[in-house]
Amino acid sequence: MIILFTVVGFILGTVLGSLVKALADRSLSGKSFWGRSVCTKCQTTLKWYDLLPLFSFLLLKGKCRYCNKKFSINYFWVEVLMGVLIGLLFFISFPNKAVLSDTYKSIIYFFDLIFKTLVITTLFIITLTDLKKTLIPDRIILPSILIGLVALFSITIYKVVYLYYVLSQSVIGKLLLPPKNDYFFRHALITAEPLTGGIIMAVILGLFFFSLIVITRGRGMGGGDFKLGIFMGLVLGFPNSLVALLLAFLSGALVGITLLLAGRKKLGQTIPFGPFLALGSVVVIFWGDKILNWYLSLKI
Ligand SMILES: [Zn+2]
Incomplete structure (x- = not known):
């Protein structure tokens, strides 16, 4: 199972690798993030089968299908490296049964995995733009800070609400809730540590x-x-x-x-x-x- 999980991570990584190089290029050239990908040489809009991570590059031997000009080999290595990084992340974070049998823990687990995947993706885009043009574009780093903040805030709210819910379900737990007791507040503060510490x-x-x-x-x-x-x-x-x-x-x-x-x-x-x-x-x-x-x- 851990092998399968790692392979899923690798494939996800190669897909994110295509995204990484597109966002790095577009943030440097000032193009919109949302348009379809085009060949930088002949400007032909690329079809979905021209954009398959790793495969398209290998099948077309690194050339554009339409004008036959060569793509940079770096594109290929970005996809491979992202695949390896996210594959390794999934390998290291393989969940145990106790986590997956509990809904509350699974949600936190998958949140954490997606969060780390996105952070690695952001860091990779920044690495490429900084190497290429000694620039960390605002269009990448500012939304990333905002998304990070919103994500940490959301998961903290989820954890604190869950803590309140669990306590309110039992007679003893109810005694620990405000205004009778400050137990809930103290534990909510500890639960919020990733957000406040961050x-x-x-x-x-x-x-x-x-x-x-x-x-x-x-x-x-x-x-x-x-x-x-x-x-x-x-x-x-x-x-x-x-x-x-x-x-x-x-x-x-x-x-x-x-x-x-x-x-x-x-x-x-x-x-x-x-x-x-x-x-x-x-x-x-x-x-x-x-x-x-x-x-x-x-x-x-
Ligand atoms: Zn072309």
Whole structure:
């Protein structure tokens, strides 16, 4: 079953991969997100069978069906990589029976899985645009922040309402409800932690990037990194967003020094930081708990 689940994740990932490259291209060229896809060379509107992830590229040997010009091979690798990432996400998050036999837990489980899938999709689009044009488009990052906020808000309301409902169903539970007892309020606050923690971390990371921009006078970081920082804080929460930030700085420094030593970059030249923030975030989505446990075990 876990194999099947992983394959479903992979296929979903390749479909999202086509979406990723379309949204990345369109947000850079200023085109509408909603129109049909066209060949960039001959402008022919592509049919659905020209747009099948992986298959169309392989069947047409990477060429346009209508003008025979070559598509960039990057399109293919974006689909493969998204397939692998979402496949891995599904593999790691394979649900146990106890989760699926309980409606309340299943809803939270699937919400979490879809949420993580969307976050990875957003991060991948940003990685592509930042690599291509050193730009994190507002048209991608601002709606993502809004969707993240609405999603966290909705699932929190669902959890709190469920808590109230369960308590109100039993005689003892009723005693724990307001105004008799503050038990409900205290537990509602704990339940709301992903939302409140996310908002607090969004503010902290936003302030952090803002001060970096001020200190470096905008030479190191840009407004895009600032908005991406807010997004990371919101969706990763505490302490995962901090771990992701640390990983981003470590991997960024490592790549920066390597490029410097290899003579590919000169001192003072900047490299886009968005891809490293995205990398740190994805690693944390997959293995955040493991990294934190490992780190805490070092201190003992
Ligand atoms: Zn064409």
